[in-house]
Amino acid sequence: MITKIVEAGFVFVLAVVVPLLSYRTSRQLEILALPRLQLYYSAALSQWMLAALGGVVVWVSSLTFSAIGFRAAPMLAMVFWMAVLSGVSLGSLGLVVWFEQRGWFARESDLVYALIPQTLKEKVWAALVISPTAAVCEEFLYRGFLQTELSIWFHSFILATAISSVVFGMAHAYQGLSGIVRAALLGALLSIPVIRVGTIFPSMASHFLIDAVALVWLGPRMPGKSPPNI
Numbered sequence: 001m002i003t004k005i006v007e008a009g010f011v012f013v014l015a016v017v018v019p020l021l022s023y024r025t026s027r028q029l030e031i032l033a034l035p036r037l038q039l040y041y042s043a044a045l046s047q048w049m050l051a052a053l054g055g056v057v058v059w060v061s062s063l064t065f066s067a068i069g070f071r072a073a074p075m076l077a078m079v080f081w082m083a084v085l086s087g088v089s090l091g092s093l094g095l096v097v098w099f100e101q102r103g104w105f106a107r108e109s110d111l112v113y114a115l116i117p118q119t120l121k122e123k124v125w126a127a128l129v130i131s132p133t134a135a136v137c138e139e140f141l142y143r144g145f146l147q148t149e150l151s152i153w154f155h156s157f158i159l160a161t162a163i164s165s166v167v168f169g170m171a172h173a174y175q176g177l178s179g180i181v182r183a184a185l186l187g188a189l190l191s192i193p194v195i196r197v198g199t200i201f202p203s204m205a206s207h208f209l210i211d212a213v214a215l216v217w218l219g220p221r222m223p224g225k226s227p228p229n230i
Helices: 004-029 029-033 036-060 073-102 109-113 118-155 157-170 173-197 202-219
Strands: none
Touching: 004 036, 004 118, 004 173, 029 109, 036 109, 036 118, 073 157, 073 173, 073 202, 109 173, 118 157, 118 173, 118 202, 157 173, 173 202
């Protein structure tokens, strides 16, 4: 009984607390004045702390790391899914940037611009710290723990995937409505190899590539100015 309460409590944290904190972040405009590397450090630290808490929950609960997707993946499956997921995601993001450049899509939120690296040091941080942190922590939390837990609750992979993807989107509320929608769709896409192959490693690898390219290459090509004082 205690383990079930612990699992349900952490689901509540991911489904309610994290989205609320993300939305609150979007309302704190003073964040825009902080140095970008400070934002990176804070984001990475908070994600690793949440992932560590999730690791403790898995360790004390009825789940196992193998059950939530920490299983070896065949190399052919890794390469295939990395190519598919990265290609579809980056192609879609490229179209979004192209549409934004022509004024067909709304401008991104100021906080999104605040996170786009400008200097070489910031790009190194984005590629080698922020991107792998998001890939490992978010895939473990949302495609690993949350999706598995919800599939047990509802006895449906489809419903679990839908809910976990929406929750993942809401966790990106600081990016505005367009960011929520993009993250939710990405979450659904990254769920496919987890269901088909039974491992989260292809999703982690793809997530890393997507974030690294989006931050370092696509991000600076978005139209509009970065917020002042950063």
